[in-house]
Amino acid sequence: MNTGHNHDVDCNALVAQLWDYLDGELSTEHVGALEMHLMACSQCSGHVEFERTVLAAIRQARTDAIDAERLTSRVRGALAAAGLSDPR
Amino acid sequence: MTFPSSATSSFEALTLPHLKAVARYAHSLTREVAAAEDLVQDTYLIAAQSWHTFIAGSECRAWLFTICRHRFLRSQKREQRQEPVDDATLETLATARGHEAARADGLSGAFERQEVLDAVQGAIAALPEAYREVAILVDLHDNSYESAASILGVPVGTVRSRLFRARRLLQEQLLTHARDLGLGRVSSAIKEMSR
Numbered sequence: 429m430n431t432g433h434n435h436d437v438d439c440n441a442l443v444a445q446l447w448d449y450l451d452g453e454l455s456t457e458h459v460g461a462l463e464m465h466l467m468a469c470s471q472c473s474g475h476v477e478f479e480r481t482v483l484a485a486i487r488q489a490r491t492d493a494i495d496a497e498r499l500t501s502r503v504r505g506a507l508a509a510a511g512l513s514d515p516r
Numbered sequence: 517m518t519f520p521s522s523a524t525s526s527f528e529a530l531t532l533p534h535l536k537a538v539a540r541y542a543h544s545l546t547r548e549v550a551a552a553e554d555l556v557q558d559t560y561l562i563a564a565q566s567w568h569t570f571i572a573g574s575e576c577r578a579w580l581f582t583i584c585r586h587r588f589l590r591s592q593k594r595e596q597r598q599e600p601v602d603d604a605t606l607e608t609l610a611t612a613r614g615h616e617a618a619r620a621d622g623l624s625g626a627f628e629r630q631e632v633l634d635a636v637q638g639a640i641a642a643l644p645e646a647y648r649e650v651a652i653l654v655d656l657h658d659n660s661y662e663s664a665a666s667i668l669g670v671p672v673g674t675v676r677s678r679l680f681r682a683r684r685l686l687q688e689q690l691l692t693h694a695r696d697l698g699l700g701r702v703s704s705a706i707k708e709m710s711r
Contacts, residue, residue, distance in 0.1 A: 512564035
C-alpha cells in the first residue's frame with residue numbers, strides 16, 4: 429500500500445474509514461481530507477471504487493414483494509377490530 | 517378496548533406512512549410474504565397499544581422497526597445473542613485485502629456481473645444473524661448507524677463492527693462464488709490451459 433504521500437490522511441487511515449465514507453457517516457472536514465488523498469492516490473481510489481460496486485451490489489438486493497396498499501387496509505381493519513383506530 | 521393515549525388522533529396519521537418500509541423490513545427478516553404481513557399487523561397492533569410510550573418528535577420509523585424486530589425475535593423464540601464485538605478497523609482492512617486478492621484474480625468488476633448480483637440475496641440470508649440484521653437495517657433499509665443502533669439496542673460502535681464484518685463476509689462469499697463460476701482471470705487461464 430502506498431504510504432509515500434504527504435497528506436493528512438494516509439492510505440491506512442483511508443482504508444480504515446472507507447465504509448464510514450461510503451455510508452456518508454463522516455464529517456465534512458473528514459470527507460474533505462479523504463478526498464484530497466483520493467485525488468492523489470490511485471490505489472486508494474481503486475479500493476473506494478471497488479467497495480462502491482460491492483455496496484451497490486448489496487443494495488440492489490432490496491425487494492418490494494408486499495402489496496403495501498392491501499396490507500394498509502388489512503392493518504386498518506385489525507386496528508379497528510381491536511378498538512385501536514384513530515378517533516374520527 | 518379504549519385507545520391508551522391522549523394523543524390518539526395522530527397514531528395512524530404518523531405510523532401508516534411508514535408501513536411500506538416496515539413491510540419491507542419484515543420481509544427481510546422473515547423472508548416470506550405471508551409471515552411478513554402477519555408480522556406487520558402484529559407490529560401495528562402492539563404499536564397502537566404502546567402509543568403512549570412514543571416520544572413526540574422522535575423517529576417514528578425507527579420506533580416501528582424496533583417493535584417489528586422484537587416481535588420477530590419473540591416469534592422465533594430466539595433471544596438476542598451477545599456476539600463478541602469485533603474490531604471495525606480490522607474488518608475494514610481485511611475487506612481491502614479482499615479487494616487486492618480480487619484484483620489479482622481479475623475480479624475487480626465481479627460485483628457488476630449479473631451472475632454475482634443474483635447471488636446477493638442468498639449471501640445475505642446465509643450471514644450469521646447478528647451480522648445479517650445490521651446489514652438489513654443499514655444496507656437494505658437506509659438506516660444510519662445511529663438509527664440502527666437505536667433499533668437494535670446496541671452502541672453505534674457495535675453496529676459499525678457488525679456491519680463491516682457483514683460486508684467483509686458478503687464480499688468474500690460473493691468473490692468465492694465468482695471464482696467458482698470461472699469469472700476470474702485465474703480460472704479463465706486454467707480453463708484455457710486445460711483445452
